[in-house]
Amino acid sequence: MTKKCINVGLIGCGVVGTGVANNLVNGIAQKRHLPCELRLKRIADLYPHKERPYKIPLDLFTTNADEILDDPEIDIVVELIGGCDFALKVITKALEKKKHVVTANKALLAEYGREMAALAKANGVDLYYEAAVCGGIPVIKAIREGLTADSINNFRGIVNGTCNYILTGMCKYNMLFEDAVKAAQMNGYAEADPTFDLIGKDSLHKLVLLIANCFGQWIKPEDIYTEGIMDLDQTDIRCAEELGYVIKLIAQAKKRDGKLECMVAPTLISKKSLLAGVSDAYNAVEINGSPIGRTVYYGEGAGMNATSSAVTADIIDIARNIYYGCEGRLPVFALEGEKCEKVPTDEMEMRYYLRWKTDDKPGVISALSQELTEREIGISSVILHEFAKAQPYSIVTFMTRETTEKKMRDAVQALNKLDCIQSRTVMLRVESGF
Amino acid sequence: MTKKCINVGLIGCGVVGTGVANNLVNGIAQKRHLPCELRLKRIADLYPHKERPYKIPLDLFTTNADEILDDPEIDIVVELIGGCDFALKVITKALEKKKHVVTANKALLAEYGREMAALAKANGVDLYYEAAVCGGIPVIKAIREGLTADSINNFRGIVNGTCNYILTGMCKYNMLFEDAVKAAQMNGYAEADPTFDLIGKDSLHKLVLLIANCFGQWIKPEDIYTEGIMDLDQTDIRCAEELGYVIKLIAQAKKRDGKLECMVAPTLISKKSLLAGVSDAYNAVEINGSPIGRTVYYGEGAGMNATSSAVTADIIDIARNIYYGCEGRLPVFALEGEKCEKVPTDEMEMRYYLRWKTDDKPGVISALSQELTEREIGISSVILHEFAKAQPYSIVTFMTRETTEKKMRDAVQALNKLDCIQSRTVMLRVESGF
Numbered sequence: 081m082t083k084k085c086i087n088v089g090l091i092g093c094g095v096v097g098t099g100v101a102n103n104l105v106n107g108i109a110q111k112r113h114l115p116c117e118l119r120l121k122r123i124a125d126l127y128p129h130k131e132r133p134y135k136i137p138l139d140l141f142t143t144n145a146d147e148i149l150d151d152p153e154i155d156i157v158v159e160l161i162g163g164c165d166f167a168l169k170v171i172t173k174a175l176e177k178k179k180h181v182v183t184a185n186k187a188l189l190a191e192y193g194r195e196m197a198a199l200a201k202a203n204g205v206d207l208y209y210e211a212a213v214c215g216g217i218p219v220i221k222a223i224r225e226g227l228t229a230d231s232i233n234n235f236r237g238i239v240n241g242t243c244n245y246i247l248t249g250m251c252k253y254n255m256l257f258e259d260a261v262k263a264a265q266m267n268g269y270a271e272a273d274p275t276f277d278l279i280g281k282d283s284l285h286k287l288v289l290l291i292a293n294c295f296g297q298w299i300k301p302e303d304i305y306t307e308g309i310m311d312l313d314q315t316d317i318r319c320a321e322e323l324g325y326v327i328k329l330i331a332q333a334k335k336r337d338g339k340l341e342c343m344v345a346p347t348l349i350s351k352k353s354l355l356a357g358v359s360d361a362y363n364a365v366e367i368n369g370s371p372i373g374r375t376v377y378y379g380e381g382a383g384m385n386a387t388s389s390a391v392t393a394d395i396i397d398i399a400r401n402i403y404y405g406c407e408g409r410l411p412v413f414a415l416e417g418e419k420c421e422k423v424p425t426d427e428m429e430m431r432y433y434l435r436w437k438t439d440d441k442p443g444v445i446s447a448l449s450q451e452l453t454e455r456e457i458g459i460s461s462v463i464l465h466e467f468a469k470a471q472p473y474s475i476v477t478f479m480t481r482e483t484t485e486k487k488m489r490d491a492v493q494a495l496n497k498l499d500c501i502q503s504r505t506v507m508l509r510v511e512s513g514f
Numbered sequence: 515m516t517k518k519c520i521n522v523g524l525i526g527c528g529v530v531g532t533g534v535a536n537n538l539v540n541g542i543a544q545k546r547h548l549p550c551e552l553r554l555k556r557i558a559d560l561y562p563h564k565e566r567p568y569k570i571p572l573d574l575f576t577t578n579a580d581e582i583l584d585d586p587e588i589d590i591v592v593e594l595i596g597g598c599d600f601a602l603k604v605i606t607k608a609l610e611k612k613k614h615v616v617t618a619n620k621a622l623l624a625e626y627g628r629e630m631a632a633l634a635k636a637n638g639v640d641l642y643y644e645a646a647v648c649g650g651i652p653v654i655k656a657i658r659e660g661l662t663a664d665s666i667n668n669f670r671g672i673v674n675g676t677c678n679y680i681l682t683g684m685c686k687y688n689m690l691f692e693d694a695v696k697a698a699q700m701n702g703y704a705e706a707d708p709t710f711d712l713i714g715k716d717s718l719h720k721l722v723l724l725i726a727n728c729f730g731q732w733i734k735p736e737d738i739y740t741e742g743i744m745d746l747d748q749t750d751i752r753c754a755e756e757l758g759y760v761i762k763l764i765a766q767a768k769k770r771d772g773k774l775e776c777m778v779a780p781t782l783i784s785k786k787s788l789l790a791g792v793s794d795a796y797n798a799v800e801i802n803g804s805p806i807g808r809t810v811y812y813g814e815g816a817g818m819n820a821t822s823s824a825v826t827a828d829i830i831d832i833a834r835n836i837y838y839g840c841e842g843r844l845p846v847f848a849l850e851g852e853k854c855e856k857v858p859t860d861e862m863e864m865r866y867y868l869r870w871k872t873d874d875k876p877g878v879i880s881a882l883s884q885e886l887t888e889r890e891i892g893i894s895s896v897i898l899h900e901f902a903k904a905q906p907y908s909i910v911t912f913m914t915r916e917t918t919e920k921k922m923r924d925a926v927q928a929l930n931k932l933d934c935i936q937s938r939t940v941m942l943r944v945e946s947g948f
Contacts, residue, residue, distance in 0.1 A: 099805060103663050103805065110662070110663075112662075112730070112848075113662045113845075113848065210660075216806040216807060216809065217809060218655075218656050218659070218660025218661070218809075221652075221655065221656070221659060221660050222652050222655070222656065222660075225652070225655060225659075225827065225831060226644075226652025226655045226656075226824075226827055227652070227823070227827065228544070228546075228547045228826070228827045228830045228831070229537050229544075229822070229823045229824075229825075229826030229827045229830065230823050296546065354788065354791055354792075354812065357788055357791055358788075362808075364810075369823070370819070371533060371537065371818075371819035371820070371822055371823050372650040372813065372814070372819065372820050372823035372824075373650060373813065373814045373819060373820050374796075374812075374813060374814070375650065375651060375652075375811075375812060375813035375814075376798075376810070376811075376812035376813070377809075377810075377811060377812075378788065378808075378809060378810035378811075378812070379806065379807065379808060379809035379810070380806070380807045380808070380809075383807075384805075385804070385805035385806065385807060386805070386806050386807050388663070388805055389661070389663045389664050389803070389805050389806035390660075390663075390806075391663075392662070392663030393659070393660055393661065393662045393663045396662045396663065397659060397662070400843055400844070401840070401843075404839075404840035404842075404843045405838075405839065405840065406835070406838035406839065406840035406843065408838075409834055409835075409838045409840065410834070411547075414546075414547065
């Protein structure tokens with residue numbers, strides 16, 4: 081016998097929560113998709129009276145999450161509090177009470193996803209989290225259900241809207257980093273303190289979840305080299321452009337010889353690639369698998385609307401499972417893949433972009449190139465422009481052939497000691513192998 | 515009690531069928547995704563001994579489809595025969611025998627999808643067809659399951675790999691149409707007789723299925739205006755480029771004032787849009803919905819590998835339904851939307867590209883523009899280049915503002931009567947409202 085009405089409890093009614101509440105209260109979508117009723121029964125939030133962009137019935141609100149967690153009538157708990165402390169308590173209790181959970185909490189899942197998945201399985205309930213990776217883009221669904229015939233070789237993604245908005249400003253509108261950050265804040269694409277996004281942490285959490293789904297591996301966030309965009313200079317945006325590249329903050333993972341290479345870092349992407357065309361706050365993930373080949377998924381990476389769409393779709397998906405009595409139909413994290421160990425960052429192989437401010441005098445190019453040659457690092461392109469008259473400095477750019485991170489870092493240390501350079505070496509990764 | 519082993523019968527072992535058989539025989543994927551065994555029990559094909567790119571055990575083959583359709587052990591029938599006659603019999607019988615069906619047959623579904631869906635529902639079995647639209651791209655899944663919280667406003671897609679490969683050849687490599695077609699055939703991207711693709715029929719069938727899923731409406735193929743790429747001239751590729759556009763064969767549908775506008779036609783797409791970057795045999799669909807905003811799905815549109823990936827993923831999806839006893843969990847065609855009637859083609863509103871070969875003499879521009887002005891069709895841009903010396907002709911290009919198809923066609927009739935033009939008017943649609 082199937083349920084006539086499925087009850088949802090929402091914990092955390094901030095930006096995204098308000099969008100979800102609005103979707104459920106209006107209930108247009110689910111009417112089209114569900115044979116049963118889907119009802120938002122209760123909302124737990126500390127500030128019921130806060131000004132919200134949509135009108136949510138006040139009588140739905142409580143300030144006590146336990147009113148939802150202890151309510152036997154509630155089937156699905158939606159956790160949109162964020163953070164790892166209280167949210168962890170909420171999700172744990174919900175699962176233990178055999179309630180299905182929908183969350184957008186990437187930080188929590190990157191840290192405790194494995195345990196939460198086990199807990200969900202043990203209690204025979206679903207834990208969905210489409211909104212945790214790339215806001216509205218149904219990329220988790222694509223991987224868990226659409227690419228089930230494929231073994232995934234690699235993926236790379238622009239998964240942080242804030243950074244992409246800032247990089248777009250620097251690249252398209254020649255803004256300085258600080259100004260691009262201000263613009264992002266003014267337009268609601270960056271928090272008052274955007275550090276968490278800018279240092280790549282948010283991208284890292286999404287990378288961990290994508291790896292878990294694409295490769296069935298759990299890599300600890302702290303084991304993945306992560307570099308943000310805070311040191312990016314307008315000069316490098318321009319030099320990259322001259323070389324035919326744009327700089328994007330890329331989260332990527334790649335299988336090579338049965339081992340896993342992964343990293344979050346600002347990366348030079350060929351202007352010709354689709355990802356290069358992903359601007360503003362949009363996200364995109366490129367996934368290469370066999371037999372399917374290359375696929376790309378694109379959409380808004382954050383914001384009330386896109387994210388609330390993903391959360392609501394998860395709710396509807398789970399409601400379908402409840403209605404048809406197939407809870408646990410999908411593993412929480414897809415593809416229990418054969419163990420493949422992570423390549424130490426030092427041993428990762430990539431091409432590199434190097435840029436210096438140097439003295440404007442003879443011998444500079446040979447000095448720079450010699451340091452690389454001695455370490456068997458090949459140079460694939462060089463840019464040095466002639467000035468009309470003598471300048472206080474020159475800008476020199478190298479692109480290297482594939483080498484290891486270790487060799488490159490050692491080379492940079494040595495390069496930084498050269499008398500002829502006036503600034504520390506700028507070292508960026510260049511896309512390869514996609 | 516759940517099944518230990520789910521049996522699949524494959525009917526039609528051509529290019530895609532061979533890929534699917536190979537996926538199932540190797541069975542790497544499903545092992546990672548299914549708690550039960552998935553077994554390819556039988557293959558029906560008229561040519562068991564035909565040379566195939568993968569080794570398929572000969573003892574699986576029969577030349578008699580009924581051996582599969584009448585086998586009570588077989589749970590899922592995969593129809594990869596193509597065409598509408600025998601395939602229709604096969605699917606009908608399979609569904610009546612309460613077997614789940616996976617097909618890639620867009621022509622059949624565009625024609626009989628509604629009836630087949632009803633038949634599947636009546637028999638409590640699933641009918642999946644991800645591979646029927648955009649080969650490997652899990653776009654049907656995205657619409658049916660990922661965007662369930664959204665009301666879709668419009669979509670547009672490059673859904674035919676053959677045409678896109680040819681247009682890429684004309685646009686990127688300056689090939690003439692005939693040469694681009696030959697190149698496509700040489701590289702296996704076009705059939706010996708590619709007419710069906712070139713006249714837009716294949717795109718039309720996919721459009722019908724996308725409309726059914728996005729809007730819950732069944733529009734008859736014959737009711738949708740469909741124009742192919744057979745008359746495309748290199749000149750127009752170049753003129754479009756000068757205007758900042760590329761020409762793609764676009765299948766699109768749009769809700770406007772509660773009514774539905776849809777069409778398949780070569781269309782000028784801004785170079786800046788993501789779809790403009792979709793080259794070669796790749797496909798992509800852009801879907802705009804509320805609240806999710808704009809999403810794009812990209813991948814290989816055809817071929818053994820991509821298509822076999824989608825078919826196999828459907829098989830795994832259905833196997834999950836069987837194992838968990840939730841057959842019919844998804845409606846065959848999503849979103850039973852409120853009826854919205856189709857706008858007659860004549861009343862559709864668009865911008866247009868017009869191009870002529872005209873006499874090289876005074877009065878031409880005024881004569882051409884007057885015909886438009888009289889019909890209140892605004893002109894947004896004009897290109898006429900000066901030649902060093904007098905030429906036997908001039909090339910004149912107009913871009914119009916939004917007007918109705920009817921007004922535009924009438925104008926073209928009148929324009930074709932002008933003495934000053936040496937060729938019939940070339941009229942193409944220009945993207946708008948996306």
